[in-house]
Amino acid sequence: MLVAEIMDLLDASIVNVAGPDLERSLGAGSVGLQWVIGGYALTLGAGLVLGGRLGDRYGRRRMFLLGLTAFTVTSLLCALAPNIGSLIAFRLLQGAAGAMLPPQGLGLLRENFSGRELTKVFGIFGPVLGLGGIIGPVLGGFLIEGDFFGLGWRSVFLVNLPIGIAALIVAAKCVPKKPGDRTVSIDLAGAALVVMACTFLVLPLNQGQEAGWPLWTWLSMAASAIGFALFALRQRRTAAAGREPLVTPGLLRKPAFTVGLGAIALFFAGLVGTQLVLTLYLQIGRHFTAGDAGLGNLPLAVGTAIGGAVSGAVLADRIGRKVLQIGPLVQLAGATLLWFELDGLTDASFSIRDIAPGVAVSGIGAGMVIAALFSFILAAVDDDEIGSASGVLSAVQSIGGSIGVAVFGSVFFDRAKAGEFTSGFHHALVVQACLLAAFLAVTFLLPRQGRPEEEHHGVTADTPQVAV
Numbered sequence: 001m002l003v004a005e006i007m008d009l010l011d012a013s014i015v016n017v018a019g020p021d022l023e024r025s026l027g028a029g030s031v032g033l034q035w036v037i038g039g040y041a042l043t044l045g046a047g048l049v050l051g052g053r054l055g056d057r058y059g060r061r062r063m064f065l066l067g068l069t070a071f072t073v074t075s076l077l078c079a080l081a082p083n084i085g086s087l088i089a090f091r092l093l094q095g096a097a098g099a100m101l102p103p104q105g106l107g108l109l110r111e112n113f114s115g116r117e118l119t120k121v122f123g124i125f126g127p128v129l130g131l132g133g134i135i136g137p138v139l140g141g142f143l144i145e146g147d148f149f150g151l152g153w154r155s156v157f158l159v160n161l162p163i164g165i166a167a168l169i170v171a172a173k174c175v176p177k178k179p180g181d182r183t184v185s186i187d188l189a190g191a192a193l194v195v196m197a198c199t200f201l202v203l204p205l206n207q208g209q210e211a212g213w214p215l216w217t218w219l220s221m222a223a224s225a226i227g228f229a230l231f232a233l234r235q236r237r238t239a240a241a242g243r244e245p246l247v248t249p250g251l252l253r254k255p256a257f258t259v260g261l262g263a264i265a266l267f268f269a270g271l272v273g274t275q276l277v278l279t280l281y282l283q284i285g286r287h288f289t290a291g292d293a294g295l296g297n298l299p300l301a302v303g304t305a306i307g308g309a310v311s312g313a314v315l316a317d318r319i320g321r322k323v324l325q326i327g328p329l330v331q332l333a334g335a336t337l338l339w340f341e342l343d344g345l346t347d348a349s350f351s352i353r354d355i356a357p358g359v360a361v362s363g364i365g366a367g368m369v370i371a372a373l374f375s376f377i378l379a380a381v382d383d384d385e386i387g388s389a390s391g392v393l394s395a396v397q398s399i400g401g402s403i404g405v406a407v408f409g410s411v412f413f414d415r416a417k418a419g420e421f422t423s424g425f426h427h428a429l430v431v432q433a434c435l436l437a438a439f440l441a442v443t444f445l446l447p448r449q450g451r452p453e454e455e456h457h458g459v460t461a462d463t464p465q466v467a468v
Helices: 002-026 030-058 060-080 084-098 101-112 115-132 136-146 152-158 160-174 188-211 215-240 249-253 255-285 290-295 298-319 322-343 356-378 383-416 421-443
Strands: none
Touching: 002 030, 002 060, 002 084, 002 101, 002 136, 002 152, 002 160, 002 255, 002 290, 030 060, 030 084, 030 101, 030 188, 030 383, 060 084, 060 101, 060 152, 060 160, 101 115, 101 383, 136 152, 136 290, 152 160, 188 215, 188 383, 215 249, 249 255, 249 383, 255 290, 255 356, 255 383, 255 421, 298 322, 298 356, 322 356, 322 421, 356 383, 383 421
């Protein structure tokens, strides 16, 4: 389960360092790069809402093996892509395949472990997955710069093949068989509404800057809002008719949960977006190699690990919701420090050490939030709703990341096209500050204390600690 889930998460950020290589090889422009990175997160998030129900109906083991096979095959297709259009299409398919893994993996853990054993499993699972997406650029930089067998950027996808095949063999032999429940209905129309609404939102955010924000971009975003509203209405009607909705309608009537959805989207849009801009700045603005740009993300990864350890082991239980308010303040301090570090740089003497303190402090703040955020949102959710709630939160997390890629990428490239790379980074930091301020305001509407640990363990495997 760990291998499959980590592979799934790594692919969300492993391509971040591939921009220059993709431009040289496939002629990818800024919009193409944003779709290669953000498109994966888009279909991953949209598919997560459906993935859990498919496992309920057809069996988690079967859907896990199917999802793992599809993910491995689409990774090969991405590696073989002859042009940027086909790579984007294959990445969208890869994200959809990846969306089948988290719901099944977590459900299989719940079915096969219990009590103290399940607690130990979560103790391993959560921290490993928490770092999975952050170390993606480090691994991607190593593979691209190593240029093994002359594969270049294609190696970041081919690395999934031996891992995926090995995971498939082990899963086929070791994961117990348990039939699904064919009486569970699948709301395909609801799933289609989610995909449509997400697409209508991310499409103009990716294309708008390049196109000059014509009328269709605003109409598309309006259609997205209508699509999400229709989805919520359909879920209520589906439940009223006695059928299984994709999302438990009661969740949408809980103010703390709906506020939490906004908090998740704001936080991960800023986190994923700034991580992308950091990598683009190092490669395009400072001419770092893919490997050096990947290593440039290490201060963020280390800071996130430290912040998560401090929050999870010390602060969350003692000060409750305040840890979610201290975290963004620390991130803002890191962004401010990074702003002044960028101001004092010269082209001749720049090294990652010049900006490492600001990046690390930002990472510490992010880690504090990541370790506690989902738990506090789920404090408002009944035990029988945790599975559905966790799936929705994970989907919003992924979609928020896709939006972050589109917004931050557009902001950075708007200045980078004129050669003003530091200005582009500065503008991205301003956007991050606005998102953090909005997130900080939202936290005051969340519960004061997260759910006690004993309520998490043994109730469900779809707990937020592992979804991150």
